[in-house]
Amino acid sequence: MANEGCSKAVDSPFSTDKHAQFILTQINKMRNGQHFCDVQLQVGKETFKVHRLVLAASSPYFAALFTAGMKESSKDVVQILGIEAEIFRILLDFIYTGIVNIAVNNVQELIVAADMLQLTEVVNLCCEFLKGQIDPLNCIGIFQFSEQIACHDLLEFTENYIHVHFLEVQSGEEFLALTKDQLIKILRSEELSIEDEYQVFLAAMQWLLKDLGKRKKYVVEVLDPVRFPLLPPQRLLKYIEGGYTRLQGGRWSDSRALSCVERFDTFSQYWTTVSSLHQARCGLGVAVLGGMVYAIGGEKDSMIFDCTECYDPVTKQWTTVASMNHPRCGLGVCVCYGAIYALGGWVGAEIGTTIERFDPDENKWEIVGNMAMSRYYFGCCEMQGLIYVIGGISDEGIELCSFEVYDPLSKRWSPLPPMGTRRAYLGVAALNDCIYSIGGWNETQDALHTVEKYSFEELETGRQADRLPHVPNRDPPSTLTRGRCSAHPGCHSVATRATLAPGAEAKEPSPAPGPSFAAMEPWLREGKRETERKERGRGGEADGRPSCVPWLGIGPETSARQADTPPLNQPARAQRSLS
Known part of the structure; x- marks a missing residue:
């Protein structure tokens, strides 16, 4: 009976992660000491001495490179194209240590390189990093990037985020950079979080008006996802009439909103340019109070602002104050x-x-x-x-x-x-x-x-x-x-829409007698x-x-x-x- 108990104990398998981590640590020490390295990888101007076995075991890309009968399998120096040396160093460190340093300034290059080398774990880690960084201002860029590299998990995540935060997303600059097909895909979604269909109509029109000369040919396709029967007729009529009036007044032309500011010197009788506004705009209000010039509201590319900037003639700088x-x-x-x-x-x-x-x-x-x-x-x-x-x-x-x-x-x-x-x-x-x-x-x-x-x-x-x-x-x-x-x-x-030229308040002399009738x-x-x-x-x-x-x-x-x-x-x- 005692022998049976011992036999059962011997037959039960045991495992520990420490052994795998120990082996990986030792192999990395050998790489750093250049022991048993059997191939050199030329990346840009830098050369990395590595072990074929380790790379082939870590990546299907290297496995095919070294074992599929390609000419690189017998070479002592193999050139790797399409990757920067610093990015490759980070990926090589991951292969030998299981640790990868991901940051905002390298995640895009890292995920592209990892996808090319078929390092799936790094791609997944980069996707998780991007999910944690997403907000209404950058989600369109991440959406387009994930579509470009065919990262379906990240693509689905960003799409859902855009649908939930649509009202915030459509007011950002990146929304206007969507391609026609991407925009239509978003506008067709049943998951859009909106208050009414009019907001979808405004988003579509905003995209068209961003570059009317090039985008007007898409007007039918872009407006097709808008469910016009759900639009209040009066609001649509107001938009059409208001847009027509502004167009006739030259307010929806191809002119660009300006950020430059000019000052007129009443003594020397000439104009000079001063510091520019932080936000280019037209249709704004300007006022002088307490020796300061305030630029208030306005619009650019049909985006309307609530921000206020204040110009100090002493420091000659614009600062941002409270928004309306x-x-x-x-x-x-x-x-x-x-x-x-x-x-x-x-x-x-x-x-x-x-x-x-x-x-x-x-x-x-x-x-x-x-x-x-x-x-x-x-x-x-x-x-x-x-x-x-x-x-x-x-x-x-x-x-x-x-x-x-x-x-x-x-x-x-x-x-x-x-x-x-x-x-x-x-x-x-x-x-x-x-x-x-x-x-x-x-x-x-x-x-x-x-x-x-x-x-x-x-x-x-x-x-x-x-x-x-x-x-x-x-x-x-x-x-x-x-x-x-x-x-x-x-x-x-x-x-x-021309140059904003705010001037200081002038004190008028006492009124002189007017001319005779x-x-x-x-x-x-x-x-x-x-x-x-x-x-x-x-x-x-x-x-x-x-x-x-x-x-x-x-x-x-x-x-x-x-x-x-x-x-x-x-x-x-x-x-x-x-x-």
């Missing part, structure tokens, strides 16, 4: 009561109505109210503690002539007499109790070279009421509108107010405002163009509901 609560382009920006206000604009896929305020001391943006009318690419300026917004484009894609004032303390909006010409992408400035509306664009007249002036002094005193021209509105104002970045006191930004008469048109009031059955006053409209067209062509337009229907503005 919403990404915006075509916003209105001005300074009021020691804070920066950002109003309206294009907010994501919608036209924004919210107002944000930036406190430079707390480095914080907060939402403080809403606009009376949503609009974008409008004019904006501050005067005596009030914020004025002018023109812009409505959410119906119509250029506006409307004029409104916002009180930041009471948070109330009030309508004011509109301009005589509809204007979007206009420049606005406040000077000597007047607001100037400069240039701009509308679909009827294209780019505008006319200027209009709104005089508070003449409105308040009425001393020239009988001689002020009536500058009527071309059409009744629409019910909803959206906004544009233009101005703040002393430093306004005209809507353009006789001198101004060739520039102004006498309005036939009494005749127009009789024709429209109106009295001398409309909702508490003087019957005259204090917008003056500056320039002879303005008077001629506006003479044929119908008079302002002021009660229609008074009845508009404010959201």
Whole structure:
């Protein structure tokens, strides 16, 4: 019986990992000491003395190289092509030790070389490393790389990651670098984590608009995965109308957004280039506060930003400060009561109505109210503690002539007499109790070279009421509108994709006496107010405002163009509901 027990004990196999590790350690010592090495591998300019048996046992690639009757099997020096010497050294260390050093700066070359040498364990370890490094900003690059090397495990992982984090992924730069087939594959997936189908449509359009000249031929294929029956018709219509308007205004052209900044010296009368923005952008807002220049929001390649940069003229450097609560382009920006206000604009896929305020001391943006009318690419300026917004484009894609004032303390909006010409992408400035509306664009007249002036002094005193021209509105104002970045006191930004040229706020001297009416008469048109009031059955006053409209067209062509337009229907503005 005792012998049976001993026999059973002898027959039971025992194993230990220590023996295998010991053998591997000893073989590696022999390699380092160049003992029993029977072949040299030439990799680039470096030579590695190794053992055929060890390499053939570790890799099917080397097994075929040394045992399949190839000419390399009898050579003393074998050349290995397509691998860098440093990468090969790491892989050789793995063969002899089972340890591999993987880092962000070598993982791509390492996985390619390991795949070529058929070191499957290294490939798997590299894949696990990449899975741990993945995020919404680099997952597209890893997806494309895994597809290129046919690493199916990593490919499946990155695809699933893209589906789950689609909303974050589609806002990154790498998303726009997808090939057409890769994009279609992602958009067709049933696993996309989205809030509604409109987000898939926006992602497809964003990819097309990145390089419209080359990608427009794919529009049918790229939009085919979008399930249009699930799209809200009104949102799709707004996108089409808004896109058309921006295209007509030259805002979706092939022009590139710029990061360069220029400064104009009013004393020496010349422009100089200063430090560039960190983020190239157009459609941004610019303001001056506390001796600093702030660049706010904007867009590039249809990607809208919420970031804010601050330029210090002393250090001549841009720094990043707090971002807005919403990404915006075509916003209105001005300074009021020691804070920066950002109003309206294009907010994501919608036209924004919210107002944000930036406190430079707390480095914080907060939402403080809403606009009376949503609009974008409008004019904006501050005067005596009030914020004025002018023109812009409505959410119906119509250029506006409307004029409104916002009180930041009471948070109330009030309508004011509109301009005589509809204007979007206009420049606005406040000077000597007047607001100037400069240039701009509308679909009827294209780019505008006319200027209009709104005089508070003449409105308040009425001393020239009988001689002020009536500058009527071309059409009744629409019910909803959206906004544009233009101005703040002393430093306004005209809507353009050209060079951003912010300037320091200038202090104006006391207003000098204006020219006589006789001198101004060739520039102004006498309005036939009494005749127009009789024709429209109106009295001398409309909702508490003087019957005259204090917008003056500056320039002879303005008077001629506006003479044929119908008079302002002021009660229609008074009845508009404010959201």
